[in-house]
Amino acid sequence: MATTIIITGGAGFIGSHVVRLFVKKYPDYKIINLDALTYAGNLENLGDIERASNYIFEKGNILDTDVIANIFHRYQPDAIIHLAAESHVDRSILSPMDFVYTNVIGTVNLLNAAKECWNGNFTNKLFYHISTDEVFGSLGEKGFFTETTAYAPNSPYSASKASSDHFVRAYAETYNIPVVVSNCSNNYGPNQFPEKLIPLFINNIVNEKPLPVYGDGLYTRDWLYVKDHAKAIDLIFHKGKKGDTYNIGGFNEWKNIDLVKLLCKLMDSKLYRKPGTNEKLITYIKDRPGHDRRYAIDASKINRELNWNPSVTFEQGLNETIDWYLENKDWLQHVTSGDYLKYYELQYVIK
Ligand code: NAD
Ligand code: TYD
Numbered sequence: 001m002a003t004t005i006i007i008t009g010g011a012g013f014i015g016s017h018v019v020r021l022f023v024k025k026y027p028d029y030k031i032i033n034l035d036a037l038t039y040a041g042n043l044e045n046l047g048d049i050e051r052a053s054n055y056i057f058e059k060g061n062i063l064d065t066d067v068i069a070n071i072f073h074r075y076q077p078d079a080i081i082h083l084a085a086e087s088h089v090d091r092s093i094l095s096p097m098d099f100v101y102t103n104v105i106g107t108v109n110l111l112n113a114a115k116e117c118w119n120g121n122f123t124n125k126l127f128y129h130i131s132t133d134e135v136f137g138s139l140g141e142k143g144f145f146t147e148t149t150a151y152a153p154n155s156p157y158s159a160s161k162a163s164s165d166h167f168v169r170a171y172a173e174t175y176n177i178p179v180v181v182s183n184c185s186n187n188y189g190p191n192q193f194p195e196k197l198i199p200l201f202i203n204n205i206v207n208e209k210p211l212p213v214y215g216d217g218l219y220t221r222d223w224l225y226v227k228d229h230a231k232a233i234d235l236i237f238h239k240g241k242k243g244d245t246y247n248i249g250g251f252n253e254w255k256n257i258d259l260v261k262l263l264c265k266l267m268d269s270k271l272y273r274k275p276g277t278n279e280k281l282i283t284y285i286k287d288r289p290g291h292d293r294r295y296a297i298d299a300s301k302i303n304r305e306l307n308w309n310p311s312v313t314f315e316q317g318l319n320e321t322i323d324w325y326l327e328n329k330d331w332l333q334h335v336t337s338g339d340y341l342k343y344y345e346l347q348y349v350i351k
Pocket of ligand 1: 012
């Protein structure tokens with residue numbers, strides 16, 4: 001089985017959970033975390049394992065072909081788990097080209113590096129591409145995304161991820177690179193950058209700032225605890241069928257407004273505020289353009305073939321998440337100074 005793995009985007013939200021799981025669970029593997037440390041990358045996420053003997057951090061941008069070639073040459077990886085990406089829909093609406101560069105061209109750069117490094121010898125090699133359910137577009141009131149649902153991306157983010165998925169597939173078909181792809185629903189949990197719904201709203205509740213709900217608030221997402229996503233990635237990496245795709249989801253659909261109200265309620269009690277206090281912060285604002293109405297994953301294939309199921313309930317996961325943010329105010333403070341304020345102005349204040 002693979003021993004040297006390059007994990008891209010390992011300093012980000014999901015990547016840091018994947019790196020930690022692999023470093024701890026597989027002491028014989030060499031784990032190389034390749035990350036450019038953009039605004040979303042933060043080595044504080046990995047403070048507890050940074051000195052592990054099977055872990056190496058390499059700062060590098062997947063857009064830089066020389067850097068990638070050098071890293072592949074030095075480490076001769078058996079596998080890539082590719083998470084590095086621009087990941088926020090609202091930012092993709094503000095600056096779509098960043099998404100084309102990193103998500104599309106960055107992915108193709110990595111595929112080229114793997115192809116050159118492996119040079120036709122694909123025994124025990126794997127390129128594992130981490131993708132999103134957003135590539136499938138939007139569902140109506142009923143139905144689920146399966147592995148055979150047609151792609152219909154609606155945002156620059158999802159279009160860039162869809163494009164990268166297609167390139168991964170094309171490299172498998174054309175050059176025989178062994179690949180696997182998984183498409184996961186919305187993640188939540190510790191270390192998520194406070195631009196996404198749950199950590200943004202936790203941060204605003206702590207600071208008694210308005211909670212900006214887009215449109216009518218009746219948009220639906222399927223939420224999965226990040227550590228359960230990391231476990232699914234571990235399973236797919238080791239037992240997934242080469243060339244296949246797997247949908248991963250939490251069987252856990254929430255309308256945004258119901259989720260926000262639950263968050264307000266849980267945090268009233270954790271912050272010793274009078275019941276109903278935090279709900280008063282809810283503010284409906286102008287909708288996101290091209291806003292997908294509903295995502296819902298049918299995760300029966302990974303359940304059936306790899307015996308995967310989410311291990312925590314939403315209530316457990318949400319409680320752990322809120323507690324983590326309340327106990328890690330320094331982390332929150334570090335990531336919400338400087339550029340975060342500029343983004344916040346652009347996204348929420350100027351409108
Ligand atoms: P994130 O934004 O928290 O982290 C992205 C990481 O990639 C950061 O560490 C960043 O520094 C790094 N990065 C960005 N551009 C880079 C570049 N050009 N070169 C090298 N490193 C670069 O993202 P996340 O939420 O952890 O998502 C990780 C992956 O999972 C992405 O591919 C995303 O599309 C996918 N995904 C995310 C979710 C979700 O709910 N967050 C759901 C399904 C799939
Ligand atoms: P988000 O966390 O950005 O994930 P995604 O767009 O990838 O699903 O948003 C989740 C949902 O919450 C989505 O329907 C948009 C909505 N939302 C708000 O209403 N207000 C906000 O400030 C944010 C960031 C999201």
